[in-house]
Amino acid sequence: MRKDKELRVNEHPILGSAEERPRVKIKVDDQWMEAIEGEPVAAALMASGKMVFRYTTRLNEPRGVFCAIGRCTDCMMTVDGIPNVRTCITPVREGMVILTQRGEGRWEGISFEKG
Numbered sequence: 001m002r003k004d005k006e007l008r009v010n011e012h013p014i015l016g017s018a019e020e021r022p023r024v025k026i027k028v029d030d031q032w033m034e035a036i037e038g039e040p041v042a043a044a045l046m047a048s049g050k051m052v053f054r055y056t057t058r059l060n061e062p063r064g065v066f067c068a069i070g071r072c073t074d075c076m077m078t079v080d081g082i083p084n085v086r087t088c089i090t091p092v093r094e095g096m097v098i099l100t101q102r103g104e105g106r107w108e109g110i111s112f113e114k115g
């Protein structure tokens with residue numbers, strides 16, 4: 001992820017200036033970063049320069065945002081211990097923990113074993 005500057009469009013020639021919105025901290029792959037509260041997780045990650053969100057199950061190929069409307073599942077990540085979260089339609093909240101997903105992902109801290 002880039003640390004020098006955000007990749008956001010804050011000044012648009014037609015839409016004008018982006019309004020100021022509250023910032024929150026999220027943790028992405030063990031690194032804290034700032035995001036705008038309520039923006040899609042995928043938008044926050046792309047603004048920081050992160051473009052690979054998961055690796056496919058069989059061929060371990062990188063995937064990132066493709067449709068950006070919640071239909072293709074290319075942007076799935078593990079969010080707060082829950083795998084397969086479509087980050088392009090998931091709003092950012094303070095303190096979220098987001099992990100790049102490998103394959104089908106794992107439920108962190110949740111056991112499905114009987115007994």
Ligand code: FES
Nearest residue numbers: 066068072073088
């Ligand atoms: S980019 Fe297609 S579901 Fe998120």
